[in-house]
Amino acid sequence: xxxxxxxxxxxxxxxxxxxxxxxxxxxxxxxxxxxxxxxxxxxxxxxxxxxxxxxxxxxxxxxxxxxxxxxxxxxxxxxxxxxxxxxxxxxxxxxxxxxxxxxxxxxxxxxxxxxxxxxxxxxxxxxxxxxxxxxxxxxxxxxxxxxxxxxxxxxxxxxxxxxxxxxxxxxxxxxxxxxxxxxxxxxxxxxxxxxxxxxxxxxxxxxxxxxxxxxxxxxxxxxxxxxxxxxxxxxxxxxxxxxxxxxxxxxxxxxxxxxxxxxxxxxxxxxxxxxxxxxxxxxxxxxxxxxxxxxxxxxxxxxxxxxxxxx
Amino acid sequence: xxxxxxxxxxxxxxxxxxxxxxxxxxxxxxxxxxxxxxxxxxxxxxxxxxxxxxxxxxxxxxxxxxxxxxxxxxxxxxxxxxxxxxxxxxxxxxxxxxxxxxxxxxxxxxxxxxxxxxxxxxxxxxxxxxxxxxxxxxxxxxxxxxxxxxxxxxxxxxxxxxxxxxxxxxxxxxxxxxxxxxxxxxxxxxxxxxxxxxxxxxxxxxxxxxxxxxxxxxxxxxxxxxxxxxxxxxxxxxxxxxxxxxxxxxxxxxxxxxxxxxxxxxxxxxxxxxxxxxxxxxxxxxxxxxxxxxxxxxxxxxxxxxxxxxx
Numbered sequence: 001x002x003x004x005x006x007x008x009x010x011x012x013x014x015x016x017x018x019x020x021x022x023x024x025x026x027x028x029x030x031x032x033x034x035x036x037x038x039x040x041x042x043x044x045x046x047x048x049x050x051x052x053x054x055x056x057x058x059x060x061x062x063x064x065x066x067x068x069x070x071x072x073x074x075x076x077x078x079x080x081x082x083x084x085x086x087x088x089x090x091x092x093x094x095x096x097x098x099x100x101x102x103x104x105x106x107x108x109x110x111x112x113x114x115x116x117x118x119x120x121x122x123x124x125x126x127x128x129x130x131x132x133x134x135x136x137x138x139x140x141x142x143x144x145x146x147x148x149x150x151x152x153x154x155x156x157x158x159x160x161x162x163x164x165x166x167x168x169x170x171x172x173x174x175x176x177x178x179x180x181x182x183x184x185x186x187x188x189x190x191x192x193x194x195x196x197x198x199x200x201x202x203x204x205x206x207x208x209x210x211x212x213x214x215x216x217x218x219x220x221x222x223x224x225x226x227x228x229x230x231x232x233x234x235x236x237x238x239x240x241x242x243x244x245x246x247x248x249x250x251x252x253x254x255x256x257x258x259x260x261x262x263x264x265x266x267x268x269x270x271x272x273x274x275x276x277x278x279x280x281x282x283x284x285x286x287x288x289x290x291x292x293x294x295x296x297x298x299x300x301x302x303x304x305x306x307x308x309x310x311x
Numbered sequence: 312x313x314x315x316x317x318x319x320x321x322x323x324x325x326x327x328x329x330x331x332x333x334x335x336x337x338x339x340x341x342x343x344x345x346x347x348x349x350x351x352x353x354x355x356x357x358x359x360x361x362x363x364x365x366x367x368x369x370x371x372x373x374x375x376x377x378x379x380x381x382x383x384x385x386x387x388x389x390x391x392x393x394x395x396x397x398x399x400x401x402x403x404x405x406x407x408x409x410x411x412x413x414x415x416x417x418x419x420x421x422x423x424x425x426x427x428x429x430x431x432x433x434x435x436x437x438x439x440x441x442x443x444x445x446x447x448x449x450x451x452x453x454x455x456x457x458x459x460x461x462x463x464x465x466x467x468x469x470x471x472x473x474x475x476x477x478x479x480x481x482x483x484x485x486x487x488x489x490x491x492x493x494x495x496x497x498x499x500x501x502x503x504x505x506x507x508x509x510x511x512x513x514x515x516x517x518x519x520x521x522x523x524x525x526x527x528x529x530x531x532x533x534x535x536x537x538x539x540x541x542x543x544x545x546x547x548x549x550x551x552x553x554x555x556x557x558x559x560x561x562x563x564x565x566x567x568x569x570x571x572x573x574x575x576x577x578x579x580x581x582x583x584x585x586x587x588x589x590x591x592x593x594x595x596x597x598x599x600x601x602x603x604x605x606x607x608x609x610x611x612x613x614x615x616x617x618x619x620x621x622x
Contacts, residue, residue, distance in 0.1 A: 068559075068591050077591040126460075138557075142460070147453065149437075150559035150592055157587065160469045160487075160549045169552060169587040176471075238471045241480060246449075246557070248379075248461035276468065276480040280379050280388040281461055 004059035007305035008050055011297030012042060012085060013066035013107035015134065018294065019049035021058075022302035026118035028295055043088055047097055059309050060101035062301035063090055064110030066137065068150055074104045080166040081135040103304040106151070107131070107297050111255055111290075112139025113146050114300030119291040120253050127251040128153070128243045129290075132236070132258035136174040140247060154178065158238045176235035177269075179211045179258055186214055186228045196224035215261040226264065233265040237272025244277040244285050255290035262289065315370035318616035319361055322608030323353060323396060324377035324418035326445065329605065330360035332369075333613035337429035339606055354399055358408055371412035371619075373612030374401055375421030377448065379461055385415050391477040392446040414615040417462070418442070418608050422566055422601075423450025424457050425611030430602040431564050438562040439464070439554045440601075443547070443569035447485040451558060465489065469549045487546035488580075490522045490569055497525055497539045507535035526572040537575065544576040548583025555588040555596050566601035573600065 006029065011018040020031040032049045050061060067079025067086070074091025094102045105113070112129040115121035121129070125144050130153060131137040138153030139146065154174035155167050162171025175181055190196055190206055198217050202208035217225035240252055252273075259266055270287050277285070290296055317340065322329040331342040343360045361372060378390025378397070385402025405413045416424070423440040426432035432440070436455050441464060442448040449464030450457065465485035466478050473482025486492055501507055501517055509528050513519035528536035551563055563584075570577055581598050588596070601607055 068589055078589055142453075142458065149453070150556060150589070152556040152589065155556045155589065156467065156553035157469055157549050158471045158482075160546060167589060169556070171469075235471060238468050242467035242553075245461060245463040245466045245480070278379055278389055278461070278463065278466065278478060 005057045006053075006055070007059050007302035008053050008061045009110075009298035009300070009302030009305075010046055010050070010061070010063045011107055011110065011301060012046065012063065013082065013131075013133075013137075013297065017042065017045050017049065018298050019046070019053065020295070020298040020302070021053040022299055024306060026114075026299050026303065028299065031295070031298065042085055043090075043093060047094070050094065050098060054098055058100060060103065060305035061094055061098065062103045062105070062110070062304035063094070064105050064107040064297045064301040065090070066107045066135070068152070069104055069106050071104060071148070074102065078167075101305065101309050103301075103308055105146075105301065105304055106137070106139070108137025109139040109146055109151060110300035110304065111137075111292075111296035112141050112253075112300065113303045114292050114296035114298070115253050115255070115290060116141045116144070116146070116300075117303045118299060119296055120288055121251065124250040126247070126249045127253050128247050128249045129253045129255055130236075130240070130243075132178065132254060132256035134179050136178050136239075138243070140249075142247075153239060153243060156239065156242060158235060158242075173235065173239040177232045177239060181235075182211050182214055182228055182232045183209050185231065186224065189224055189228070194224050197222040198225055211258055211261065215264070218261075218264055229261055229264040230268045233268030234272045236265070236269035238276065240269055240273040240287070241276035244273065244281055248281045249285060251286040251288060253288060253290055255293070255296055259289050316368045317364075317366070318370050318613035319364050319372045320421075320609035320611070320613030320616075321357055321360065321372070321374045322418055322421065322612060323357065323374065324393065324442075324444075324448075324608065328353065328356050328360065329609050330357070330364065331606070331609040331613070332364040333610055335617060337425075337610050337614065339610065342606070342609065353396055354401070354404060357401075358405070361405065361409060365409055369411060371414065371616035372405055372409065373421070373615035374405070374413065374415045375418040375608045375612040376401070376415065377418045377446070379463070380415055380417050382415060382459070385413065389478075412616065412619070414612075414619055416457075416612065416615055417448070417450070419448030420450040420457055420462060421611035421615065422448075422603075422607035423452055423564075423611065424614045425603050425607035425609070426564055426566070426601060427452045427455070427457070427611075428614045429610060430607055431599055432562065435561040437558070437560045438564050439558050439560045440564045440566055441547075441551070441554075443489065443565060443567035445490050447489050447550075449554070451560075453558075464550060464554060467550065467553060469546060469553075484546065484550040488543045488550060492546075493522050493525060493539055493543045494520050496542065497535065500535055500539070505535050508533040509536055522569055522572065526575070529572075529575055540572055540575040541579045544579030545583045547576070547580035549587065551580055551584040551598070552587035555584065555592055559592045560596060562597040562599060564599060564601055566604070566607055570600050
């Protein structure tokens with residue numbers, strides 16, 4: 001039987017649903033992005049998107065989704081940032097609609113797989129990937145393969161008695177270094193009277209401020225915006241150092257929307273990590289940005305299909 | 312050629328050097344323990360101990376040693392708690408003396424291997440081991456094999472701006488939950504005037520207090536002793552929760568001298584971890600004590616030999 005040429009990869013995380021048709025070289029042939037993951041119809045949106053790419057030439061469907069996955073059952077057991085997907089039986093549901101093999105993986109794990117296949121991780125045998133967005137996720141490649149572990153790097157406690165996280169823990173890295181942490185801190189400072197150009201943001205509704213806004217104001221020279229990015233970056237560095245001391249990886253790859261603020265947020269993180277990690281390990285660890293950017297998840301999800309089928 | 316029956320396993324860590332003759336079933340035939348690791352002659356002590364067990368029936372020598380190992384070169388690159396071993400060329404040196412294959416591994420990694428072979432980890436495909444002693448180490452078994460990572464679980468930061476650790480990081484788990492952290496906190500509290508039976512310890516020299524002493528006083532009902540164990544245990548729980556959220560292991564195995572205080576220190580840790588880790592992961596993770604106790608390291612070191620030689 002002729003080998004089918006494509007896989008459909010889906011990435012359900014943060015505030016977007018991305019679906020793409022991917023070939024066996026890991027190239028995206030076509031993609032869709034919708035912003036429906038915060039509503040209740042994630043499953044329906046996913047089905048519509050898959051339907052657009054479905055053909056006889058599709059070998060299977062891979063799905064990356066934020067949260068703790070029960071792979072065997074194809075269910076998201078827990079997703080603090082995307083509760084609407086909890087309990088959805090993705091594998092059974094999608095298989096029923098399309099009669100194709102379906103695989104599911106945590107979204108950050110899928111992104112790590114994508115970077116390993118055709119992205120910034122290609123040349124490394126081992127790396128730790130952080131997804132830096134609304135939340136913080138992680139994925140670990142070891143000896144060329146994705147480790148089948150939760151890798152919830154956003155939910156390691158970096159302040160034992162710190163703020164309560166929706167996950168139930170206290171002081172999670174995510175609560176100090178994510179997009180949500182940044183915007184929260186900026187708003188709090190403005191509310192408490194700190195002078196900042198950010199007050200004029202979003203037609204006066206500072207509660208709508210985004211990390212991109214904060215970054216723009218920082219580039220304009222706004223002190224609070226700069227400090228907000230640096231504080232978050234410093235905490236990120238604490239988390240990166242722990243990941244380095246645990247995994248002694250060849251590389252740490254940083255992905256997600258926040259790496260747009262590389263020269264303030266990420267550079268602060270790298271500086272902090274360099275002071276904290278065991279120097280003997282840090283010295284042989286490269287820290288670098290994602291190559292695939294927003295496509296890492298769908299490409300990695302498609303990789304699940306090609307790794308697991310010979311069809 | 313007849314298969315050689317034994318391996319020599321050595322464990323250099325904390326304050327002791329342990330060396331044992333181990334058979335292919337993982338049974339210890341004979342053991343030596345010396346307390347010389349704090350002196351400068353670790354290498355010489357190791358050679359003498361190996362010499363006692365050396366015979367034609369020994370397949371090789373495995374060495375577990377505290378610190379960051381460069382396996383290929385057989386060197387300890389860094390050992391914050393045992394600086395005297397830094398830079399020693401164990402593999403070359405021992406091979407020269409005995410003309411046998413020599414393998415080296417981090418001591419906690421070796422202990423994990425030992426527990427996996429014949430100890431508390433036998434029935435698990437994946438587990439995280441913590442060694443709880445003067446310092447805190449870690450080792451991770453995944454898919455039945457030792458992960459070749461630093462696994463420096465004692466050096467993840469649980470208080471981003473916490474106390475400075477000799478490793479260079481701030482707020483390391485080890486600085487809050489190890490034997491050294493416990494005795495340090497007890498002495499500090501007594502110095503600052505807290506009432507405690509521990510004042511009468513060690514013929515009046517409270518600076519000599521050991522975790523065993525603290526545990527005895529706690530059992531006698533001393534409040535400060537109890538609080539000291541509970542505080543350290545609570546921090547240990549913070550670290551265990553992070554390890555569970557990262558590795559989603561089938562089990563967490565606790566080893567090292569401190570598990571003697573299981574019913575205060577460890578039980579507090581388990582309670583804290585249960586409140587913090589993702590419930591969906593925690594629910595399928597067992598937390599249990601080492602079976603091999605002080606022998607885990609030498610048995611794991613011997614396992615390195617049998618895993619890697621067919622002699």
